[in-house]
Amino acid sequence: MSQETYLTGITTTGTPHIGNYVGAIRPGIAASKDPSTKHFYFLADYHSLAKNEDPDKIVRSTLEIAAAWLALGLDTEHAYFYRQSDIPEILELTWILTGMTAKGLMNRAHSYKAAVAANEENGNKDPDKGITMALYSYPILMAADILMFKSTKVPVGQDQKQHVEMARDIAQRFNHHYGETFVLPEAVIGENTAVLKGLDGRKMSKSYNNTIPLFANEKQLRKLIMKVKTNSLEPGEPKDTHDSTLFDMYKAFATEDETAEIAKRYAEGMAWGEMKQLLFEYINDHVKPARNEYEKLIADPAIVETELRKGAKRAREIAVPYVREIRDVIGIRSLG
Numbered sequence: 001m002s003q004e005t006y007l008t009g010i011t012t013t014g015t016p017h018i019g020n021y022v023g024a025i026r027p028g029i030a031a032s033k034d035p036s037t038k039h040f041y042f043l044a045d046y047h048s049l050a051k052n053e054d055p056d057k058i059v060r061s062t063l064e065i066a067a068a069w070l071a072l073g074l075d076t077e078h079a080y081f082y083r084q085s086d087i088p089e090i091l092e093l094t095w096i097l098t099g100m101t102a103k104g105l106m107n108r109a110h111s112y113k114a115a116v117a118a119n120e121e122n123g124n125k126d127p128d129k130g131i132t133m134a135l136y137s138y139p140i141l142m143a144a145d146i147l148m149f150k151s152t153k154v155p156v157g158q159d160q161k162q163h164v165e166m167a168r169d170i171a172q173r174f175n176h177h178y179g180e181t182f183v184l185p186e187a188v189i190g191e192n193t194a195v196l197k198g199l200d201g202r203k204m205s206k207s208y209n210n211t212i213p214l215f216a217n218e219k220q221l222r223k224l225i226m227k228v229k230t231n232s233l234e235p236g237e238p239k240d241t242h243d244s245t246l247f248d249m250y251k252a253f254a255t256e257d258e259t260a261e262i263a264k265r266y267a268e269g270m271a272w273g274e275m276k277q278l279l280f281e282y283i284n285d286h287v288k289p290a291r292n293e294y295e296k297l298i299a300d301p302a303i304v305e306t307e308l309r310k311g312a313k314r315a316r317e318i319a320v321p322y323v324r325e326i327r328d329v330i331g332i333r334s335l336g
């Protein structure tokens with residue numbers, strides 16, 4: 001069997017939180033250690049334009065996400081680690097794919113439909129109010145990201161599965177029209193990876209504003225963990241590990257034996273305050289070495305910039321000749 005190529009993008013909005021860490025960063029870095037597979041991880045900064053973010057926030061988020069992956073030990077000699085906007089060929093491919101994308105396909109994108117539904121709910125006369133073409137065409141840019149590097153496996157959250165399927169549809173249509181050009185990708189939904197709940201018990205997400213930043217300093221980390229919602233059972237009363245955000249967080253970081261030990265203490269009536277202190281100490285010890293490294297990188301962004309440029313140079317060694325080939329296929333050619 002031919003070698004699998006894994007690719008995933010991280011939109012540059014917000015700061016990495018512990019949900020991103022256990023759900024994407026930690027498994028991504030672990031997987032990239034496998035020399036028998038290829039790995040592409042990139043900062044999807046053009047995707048962040050769909051929501052018209054504040055420019056300074058985009059830069060800051062790009063730095064923080066890149067610094068987090070590097071501080072946690074991503075091997076950038078093996079994995080390709082780059083910033084989308086450093087590969088202009090991705091934008092070129094986006095337009096080429098736009099010519100092969102049915103408008104009806106984009107009408108069916110969940111993300112676009114959700115924005116329309118929100119307008120209707122709010123009683124807006126224009127169902128497309130505030131919806132940019134970047135939001136609408138988002139899946140085409142994502143298809144270009146994926147198809148550019150002949151990805152076979154695309155690890156994403158459930159909410160992005162449809163976008164990967166759309167990339168596959170677009171690739172199929174192109175191959176049918178112009179001949180075999182693209183490799184068909186497949187979404188990989190992490191069934192075993194933890195989806196963490198946030199401070200309020202809903203899914204941890206920057207859009208709910210309920211996150212715990214992965215590299216919050218000790219004081220902030222303690223403060224946030226103290227805020228995690230619990231029920232009102234008193235110390236001494238037995239507690240259920242199901243539906244306990246604190247327990248889920250502990251489990252995401254600790255070993256199986258340690259987790260079993262805490263389950264026992266829940267049954268024995270451990271106090272919530274005690275569990276919070278223990279969880280704080282555990283996470284703090286776990287992230288401390290990487291946090292020190294992260295803080296160094298944030299203080300010296302030139303190191304991060306150098307890494308990203310190195311990644312872009314490697315990635316363009318693939319992208320430049322491939323786009324040349326694709327242009328030839330579609331009839332954008334030199335005349336003589």
Ligand code: TRP
Pocket residue numbers: 007008009010011044047141142145146154155156160
């Ligand atoms: N849209 C993805 C998200 O919001 C990020 C992303 C951009 C991506 N391009 C990609 C993911 C390509 C996988 C492959 O999470």
